[in-house]
Each structure stands twice: as C-alpha cells, then as structure tokens.
Amino acid sequence: MPLRHSRIHDIHVASRRRALQALAAGACFFIARPATATPDELTAALRETFGERPITRGKVKLTMPRLAENGSVVPVTVSVDSPMTELQYVKSIHLFAEKNHLPRILEAQLGPYNGKAVVSSRVRVATSQQITAVAVLSDDTLWSAAVDIEVVTSDCGL
Amino acid sequence: MGAAHVRMPESAKRGDVIEIRTLVQHPMESGFRLDNTGKLIARHIIESFDCTYNGREIFRARLHPAVSTNPFFTFYAVASESGELVFTWKDDQGGVATATSRIEVV
Numbered sequence: 001m002p003l004r005h006s007r008i009h010d011i012h013v014a015s016r017r018r019a020l021q022a023l024a025a026g027a028c029f030f031i032a033r034p035a036t037a038t039p040d041e042l043t044a045a046l047r048e049t050f051g052e053r054p055i056t057r058g059k060v061k062l063t064m065p066r067l068a069e070n071g072s073v074v075p076v077t078v079s080v081d082s083p084m085t086e087l088q089y090v091k092s093i094h095l096f097a098e099k100n101h102l103p104r105i106l107e108a109q110l111g112p113y114n115g116k117a118v119v120s121s122r123v124r125v126a127t128s129q130q131i132t133a134v135a136v137l138s139d140d141t142l143w144s145a146a147v148d149i150e151v152v153t154s155d156c157g158l
Numbered sequence: 159m160g161a162a163h164v165r166m167p168e169s170a171k172r173g174d175v176i177e178i179r180t181l182v183q184h185p186m187e188s189g190f191r192l193d194n195t196g197k198l199i200a201r202h203i204i205e206s207f208d209c210t211y212n213g214r215e216i217f218r219a220r221l222h223p224a225v226s227t228n229p230f231f232t233f234y235a236v237a238s239e240s241g242e243l244v245f246t247w248k249d250d251q252g253g254v255a256t257a258t259s260r261i262e263v264v
Contacts (some may be wrong), residue, residue: 073226084236097224101190105224113216113236115175120232124188124224158188158224 042098042132049094050142055134059143060093062133066147071125071154080117080135080143084110090117091136099129100158125151126158159253160184160228164245169262170237178209178217181230182247182255188223204229204249212241237263 046055063077080090089112095105108119117135125131128151134144160183170176182204189201201223209217217233229247245257 077232100224101188102222102224104222106222107220108231108233109215109218110233111216113211113214113238115234115236118232118234119219120230121219122226122230124226155191158190 039098042096042103045096045103046134050134050136053140053142055142055144057144057146059137060133060135060145062131062145062147064131064147064149067150067152068125069152071127071151073122074125074149074151075120076123076131077118077120078133078135078145079119080137082117082135082137084112084115084117086112087138089114089138091138093117093119094134094136095123096132096134097123097125097129098132100124100126102158105131124154124158125149126154127151159247159249159255162245162247162255162257164243164257164259166243166259167237167261169264172237172239172263174237175234176237176261177232177234178243179230179232180207180209180245180257181228182207183228184247184249184253184255186221186223186225186227186229190223202249202251204247206246206248207231208246209233209235210244210246211235212239216243237261239263 059081061079068074078093082090090110093108096103097105105123110117130146130148132146134142136142162182165179167176184204187199187202191199193199203223204221207219216235240263243259247255
C-alpha cells in the first residue's frame with residue numbers, strides 16, 4: 001500500500017515538475033524575448049547592411065577583454081590587415097553585438113588617408129555574448145572576426 | 159553636449175602616421191533604461207562623429223546606443239600637410255560639439 005501510494009505521489013510530482021518547467025520556459029520566453037536581440041536579428045542586421053555578399057573570416061583582428069567586469073565600458077580595438085593606399089584600402093569597419101537590444105554598435109568610415117586601419121573605442125555589452133567586427137575593403141570584399149565575451153555586470157539598460 | 163578633448167601630435171614628419179585620440183562628454187542615454195519611478199528615460203545619444211583634415215573628411219563614425227558614455231575614439235591619419243583638423247560630434251537632440259587641432263608637418 002505505501003508502495004502504491006508513493007508511485008502515485010511520484011507521478012504527481014513528475015507532472016507538477018513538468019508543468020512548472022513548462023511555465024518557467026514560457027515565462028522566460030515572454031520576459032527574455034523582447035529584452036535582447038537574438039542571433040537572428042544579428043543575421044538580419046548583417047543582411048540589411050551587406051546584402052547577400054559573402055563574409056569571410058580573416059584579415060580582421062578584434063581585440064576585447066575575454067572577461068568584462070563592467071559591461072557598460074568595454075574597450076575594443078579593431079585592426080584590419082590591409083594596405084592603406086589609393087589602390088587598396090579599408091572602406092569601413094562595423095561592430096555588432098548579437099545579444100544587445102540593438103545589434104549595431106558602431107560603424108566607422110576609413111580611407112587611404114588614415115595610414116593604417118585601426119580604430120579603438122569603448123562599447124556597451126549587455127550580457128555574455130559574441131561580438132562581431134566586419135571590414136569592407138576597397139574591392140568590396142567583406143572580412144570578419146568574432147570574440148566571445150563574458151560580462152559580469154552591466155547597467156546600461158541594453 | 160559637454161567638453162570635447164583631442165590628443166594628437168603638434169608636429170610630424172611628412173608621411174608619418176599619427177595617432178589621434180578623441181573624447182567628448184556625453185551621457186549616451188541608451189533609451190532602454192528606467193528611472194526611479196519605472197518610466198523609460200528618453201534616448202539621448204551622439205549619432206555621428208567626423209574629422210576633417212584641411213577640409214577633407216578623414217574619419218566618420220556612426221554611433222548607436224551601444225557606444226559607452228563619453229564616446230572615445232582612437233584612429234590614425236597620414237600627416238600629409240600642415241593645417242587644421244576639425245572634429246565634430248552631433249547628437250539626436252540637435253547638440254553639436256567641435257574641437258580643432260593644428261598640426262605642423264615638416
């Protein structure tokens with residue numbers, strides 16, 4: 001008798017657990033979904049900016065700390081391995097964050113008059129995620145680099 | 159718009175690549191933060207920053223809310239001739255900040 005009782009109890013607990021899990025998953029979906037961009041939105045932003053042109057990994061170096069104590073001020077440096085001459089140069093550098101509210105961080109226009117294709121700034125990273133840098137070269141090819149960054153705290157609201 | 163600061167060499171040899179460091183004071187309010195009463199704080203960000211060298215644009219950046227408070231940029235330029243570099247920041251509420259630096263190229 002106690003055995004049977006416990007089995008019913010187990011079933012009851014299991015179904016309650018399932019119900020709670022479903023509820024929690026639903027809650028996460030509704031709460032978390034609008035709070036951050038998703039990799040899909042990153043893909044959409046990339047397509048909106050660059051169309052269907054292929055983006056190749058390489059030539060771009062994205063320097064950021066792997067671990068950011070404070071996500072609201074994260075130093076970032078993007079350098080592109082390219083000459084900066086009238087014949088061949090870097091046209092622009094674009095930075096994206098896959099899980100910020102808005103995937104775009106900044107865009108910088110460059111030219112041969114810059115001498116070298118290196119840009120530094122400080123950016124906000126809402127939560128642990130991947131940051132992507134894309135460079136457009138004068139021959140219209142696209143090159144990228146990505147860095148995974150862990151964020152401890154962030155109060156920028158992004 | 160707050161004060162703008164630029165740090166770059168006062169002189170350079172022709173053809174040298176010089177480092178230009180810029181900073182402007184600005185809240186860069188993202189538009190996603192809530193105040194104490196739970197109301198959304200309106201977005202107030204710098205949207206564009208550019209630098210001209212004797213009238214020719216040598217750097218332009220478009221900023222989104224993910225650029226930190228007091229936007230900071232470091233970039234480079236070829237010292238081609240003596241003259242003036244003008245830096246301009248514009249925000250989404252009509253605010254403008256400018257800074258000017260001279261360089262002697264020998």
